[in-house]
Amino acid sequence: MQIGILGGTGPLGSALAARLAASRLSVGLGSRDAKRAIGVVQDLIQRWPEVDGYLVGASNDEVARAQMVFVAVPWEATARLVEPLEHILEGKIVVSMANALVKVGDEFAALTLPRGSAAQLLQARLPAAMVVAALHHVPARSLANLSRPVEVDALVCADSSGARSQVAGILSRIPGLRVLEAGSLAQAPAIEAMTAVLLNINLRYKATASIRLTGVEVA
Numbered sequence: 001m002q003i004g005i006l007g008g009t010g011p012l013g014s015a016l017a018a019r020l021a022a023s024r025l026s027v028g029l030g031s032r033d034a035k036r037a038i039g040v041v042q043d044l045i046q047r048w049p050e051v052d053g054y055l056v057g058a059s060n061d062e063v064a065r066a067q068m069v070f071v072a073v074p075w076e077a078t079a080r081l082v083e084p085l086e087h088i089l090e091g092k093i094v095v096s097m098a099n100a101l102v103k104v105g106d107e108f109a110a111l112t113l114p115r116g117s118a119a120q121l122l123q124a125r126l127p128a129a130m131v132v133a134a135l136h137h138v139p140a141r142s143l144a145n146l147s148r149p150v151e152v153d154a155l156v157c158a159d160s161s162g163a164r165s166q167v168a169g170i171l172s173r174i175p176g177l178r179v180l181e182a183g184s185l186a187q188a189p190a191i192e193a194m195t196a197v198l199l200n201i202n203l204r205y206k207a208t209a210s211i212r213l214t215g216v217e218v219a
Contacts (some may be wrong), residue, residue, distance in 0.1 A: 003027045003170070004066030006073070007081055011042045012097060013072030015143035016135070018044045022146055023056035023173035028056055030063030037111075048146050064088040067125050068170065070095040074117035079125055090128040093163045096188075097135045098122075099195040110193035117188035123159070130163035133188040134158060134171060136195050137211040146212075149176025152210040156180065157187040164218060 003020055008029040015130050017029045021044075031037035037057030045052045063069070064085045073081050075098035081088065090169045096119040100111040115121040119133035134156045154177055158164035168179040182191065194211070201209045 001025060001068060001170070004030060004063035004067040004069040006030050006060050006069060006071050006085075007032075007077070008063070008072045009036055010133075011140040011144065014040050014044060014095075015069070015140045016049050016070060016072065017041075017055055018048055018146060019143050019150075020079060020170070021051035021175045024054055025173070026054055028058050028063040028066055028159075030058055030060040032060060034062075044162060049087055050146075054203070059076045060085065061088070066092075066214065068093045068095070070097060070112060070167070074098060075100045075121070075157075077120055078118065082122065082125055086126055087174040088130075089126055090199060092129055093129050093132060093160075093166060094122065094126055094129045095132045095134050095167055096122045097133075099136055099192045101192075101196050101199070106203070108196040108203075110189075110196045112189075117185070117192050119157075119183050119188040119192070123185060129183065130158065130160040131217065132158035132160075132163050132167045133191060135166055136191050138177070139210055141208055142210065150174055151176045151212070154179045154180070155182040155187075155191050155211070157182045157185055157191060159184050178212075178216070180213065180216065 005162045009031045017027050021027045041057035098118040123131040138152050171179045198209045
């Protein structure tokens with residue numbers, strides 16, 4: 001399967017691209033500036049030679065033609081990114097990783113969006129796509145170090161059970177990452193809001209907090 005990562009030159013997008021490419025998936029890392037994407041890919045290949053041959057840099061327009069597309073920009077930039085690509089993304093699985101958060105004083109807090117969550121807002125922007133919410137609690141720093149397993153639980157939700165299962169299968173290729181299907185997009189507001197709690201814990205304890213659920217056995 002071909003994977004595309006829109007706006008993938010930031011910490012989360014580039015880390016995810018490297019992880020998936022290391023699992024021998026064909027990955028396109030996209031940017032508004034194709035040269036920038038190519039430069040990021042060259043840096044990743046230099047650091048992690050095992051991704052060579054599986055990872056390429058390109059424009060967002062080219063990357064959007066992949067079979068499964070991850071959106072790696074902040075929630076407030078999502079609409080501007082996907083609107084010109086709507087016709088390309090029709091019928092495809094589009095993965096939202098954004099969290100609608102705001103800094104209030106010394107704390108992070110979750111925003112209440114008109115559609116409920118960043119993932120639901122993306123689904124409204126792309127009615128002909130199958131939006132899946134995933135990776136909200138996975139630190140980019142953990143993803144970026146390919147020499148270590150990710151030891152985090154990733155909660156995945158979507159209105160399409162088939163799309164949800166496909167994304168879970170792709171993400172399960174990442175060593176150490178346990179993927180749990182958490183229901184429909186109705187669960188996205190709670191999942192995204194939990195990220196604010198984790199960030200506040202990080203600030204308080206100077207840590208990199210993530211999620212690991214107990215009492216769940218996955219075959």
